[in-house]
Amino acid sequence: DGGITQSPKYLFRKEGQNVTLSCEQNLNHDAMYWYRQDPGQGLRLIYYSQIVNDFQKGDIAEGYSVSREKKESFPLTVTSAQKNPTAFYLCASSMGPAGGPVNEQFFGPGTRLTVL
């Protein structure tokens, strides 16, 4: 079955530690995205990638880093510089670049990160 996987579902870390969240898709989608969701809030864009080896900052990129070495994978690192990292993190992908004829985003199940 095609889809997006994120692991782990729940993650606990101590303050000051970097942590990497995994996102893998087998939908053969070009574009991938990372969003952060806080309670009662919408989704805020952290980073996105339209093509392998290229990525762009979103609205709240500070304290985060990404890589896109393979089409299928778009890991997100939450660094110690992120002041309030506890949140629900969602990865998504879409068939083509944003603005193309197909705009639907497919989301993974999310990772709930708690920093103690």
Next chain:
Amino acid sequence: GQSLEQPSEVTAVEGAIVQINCTYQTSGFYGLSWYQQHDGGAPTFLSYNALDGLEETGRFSSFLSRSDSYGYLLLQELQMKDSASYFCAVHASGGSYIPTFGRGTSLIVHP
């Protein structure tokens, strides 16, 4: 920048019809999407409007008025499983066409 307004919560009874409104402010508007998210789950795509008018998909319909910067999601024959959060999201050239999401509307369906 872009901004969206939608009600924080809507309640309705099973079998009823409910409308969730969304108003937006943006430059370079391209289209409006709607997503559904059950508690703790992943958002799932419901609809996309680029042109004025109503798009119907089963029990769900979505409407857009570009001149009024307004859209709505219409849910008919409500079922308990429709209890979820609903997000509108605007696509605009200023945001590289990537959807900017509203804060979401929590729909509570009562028996």
